[in-house]
Amino acid sequence: MSEPTLTSGGDQMEAGLPQGVGRFGWRWSATVGLLCLLVAWGIFSYAQQRLHGDIVTGMRTIGAGGASWGLYISFYVIFVGFAFGGIVITTLAHLFHLRRLYPITRLADLVAVVSVICAAICIMADLGQPIHGLINLPLYAQTASPFFGSFTLIIGADFMASAVYEFLEGRADAAVCATRTKRFAWYYRFWASGWKNTPAERRRRRRVDFWLSLVMLTLLVVAYSTLGFIFGIQGGRPGWFSALAAPRFVVLAAVSGTGLVIVVAAAARHFMHLRQQITERTFRWLGNALWIGTLIYLYLLAVEELTARYAADAAQTEVARAVTSGAYAPLFWVVVATLVLPAGLLFIQFLRNRCSITLTVIAGLLVNVAAILKRFLIVVPSQTHGQLLDYPTGTYSPSWVEYGTIIGITAVGALIFLICVKLYPLVPLAESRISEAAPTDSWSPGRRRLRRLLFSATLLTGLATCVIAFALSARYGTEPYLDPLLPGAPVLFIVGVVISLLSGAVYELIPDKPRTPSSAPD
Structure with missing residues (x-):
């Protein structure tokens, strides 16, 4: 038996959403x-x-x-x-x-x-x-x-x-x-x-x-x-x-x-x-x-x-x-x-x-x-x-x-x-x-190249940020076991990891641009 829906006139949530989404039973x-x-x-x-x-x-x-x-x-x-x-x-x-x-x-x-x-x-x-x-x-x-x-x-x-x-x-x-x-x-x-x-x-x-x-x-x-x-x-x-x-x-x-x-x-x-x-x-x-x-x-x-x-x-x-x-x-x-x-x-x-x-x-x-x-x-x-x-x-x-x-x-x-x-x-x-x-x-060859270019740029930027931030935190080339050369370098390392992960979102979210009614797939 499904849960009852709380409604309020025209301000109610439609009942068409699946799996009880938007419906708050007792x-x-x-x-x-x-x-x-x-x-x-x-x-x-x-x-x-x-x-x-x-x-x-x-x-x-x-x-x-x-x-x-x-x-x-x-x-x-x-x-x-x-x-x-x-x-x-x-x-x-x-x-x-x-x-x-x-x-x-x-x-x-x-x-x-x-x-x-x-x-x-x-x-x-x-x-x-x-x-x-x-x-x-x-x-x-x-x-x-x-x-x-x-x-x-x-x-x-x-x-x-x-x-x-x-x-x-x-x-x-x-x-x-x-x-x-x-x-x-x-x-x-x-x-x-x-x-x-x-x-x-x-x-x-x-x-x-x-x-x-x-x-x-x-x-x-x-x-x-x-x-x-x-x-x-x-x-x-x-x-x-x-x-x-x-x-x-x-x-x-x-x-x-x-x-x-x-x-x-x-x-x-x-x-x-x-x-x-x-x-x-x-x-x-x-x-x-x-x-x-x-x-x-x-x-x-x-x-x-x-x-x-x-x-x-x-x-x-x-x-x-x-x-x-x-x-x-x-x-x-x-x-x-x-x-x-x-x-x-x-x-x-x-x-x-x-x-x-x-x-x-x-x-x-x-x-x-x-x-x-x-x-x-x-x-x-x-x-x-x-x-x-x-x-x-x-x-x-x-x-x-x-x-x-x-x-x-x-x-x-x-x-x-x-x-x-x-x-x-x-x-x-x-x-x-x-x-x-x-x-x-x-699909458009130009859009395909743009997707790959932005994906590669995002991934490389993230990886480079990770390497630089890790080196700053580890104080490579200087005295170890001291504070990072750049305060906040650990956060910069996380930022680099996040940018690297977002490269997948960049690759997926860039839409196709139609060129002809029928063409080769991406």
Whole structure:
């Protein structure tokens, strides 16, 4: 049963828009209202931290019985993992033409965009002086630090890559929506940017999809590996220092992101009545990918713990014992159980050549329980146990302020997602893929050369900006480990990456100019 539409005389939104776009039923409104209350609670919680200081949180000084990184950093890693999984699904679908994933590519990319926003807010919540962080990090980020890659590639480049993809991929559907509404036709016409659904346009769309997906996947693997290096290259921090840190981060990110996309896709399928669009075949593929990724991570987890328990130094062994048989053991074994159980269930489902959407959703929820707890176990125990110096063993328990802030941040992400599903179709429309054009396209050689020239100029400008900004940030030819030669060079690096990504939009958006009624395609 569809949701009722809120109307107001002649000012109402046309009912012809697909997938409930522009129609706000009572369930949607009630959910948004609840999320707004949670956001308000999060703001109130964080306000206590700003008013009274970190003393109202569970964070304390390392070596003095506490941990300076806690729930905020744990959830920063979690949200970035969600973004990784969403983009991986989107890029793999276009790189390898996985048609069963096409219905959820836009959904997965939206999950990625929202997750990056939440990750950035988590970083701001963790900083004692967030305004100073917002000013100094863009001005003085140093390439020798993994935080440079975390700031420029994750918060900057991956967010923009996902946003560019979302805009270009939605042009065809925007053109369809523009014909079904009068009130917001201008909005959809702007988004469509002259889309005519010609064969030449669709060919350019496929080319841009392929190359943008390849660039996005490469950027994301590098960026998330860099996030692993933040922990893995700290030789003075037992439990973090590990050659497996980067691959462990990447694999668990793919697992948790896939699990979240499964849950969101199932919710969209049920509440938005998309059973014909998001079929069982989609969940079958996601379920198989999930159990394979989970088994790979279990292998890495076993290698990590066995090495730390039997072949590491005393400090590393102390951290491993605290995790597997000490203060953090209950959390660790819950992680193991919530990874083994879904992997086993999905593998049995694979052997029986069947697919239960309910079982797949449960598996997606369980792996994310494991991911949240494991991120906590990565961040905290190395700060409270296994000190190289003669410091006492510490403890860390998040306070209600931290829980409230994280709940508020999560509610912000959910709120953005729910608003977006009312602005454009969450699943690509079938009719936007049907050509109404002539069998051949009219094209102008001059327009074709102009497109290639502007594309090349945009791409080369972006790459040159990246190289120059990176060199300025790294102080090549001068003293290392100092401030960038040009303050703001890290932002200039992000600008270069964004310009490079926009070259795909330049290539796709320049329209064809007719020359003759019938001519060769572009």
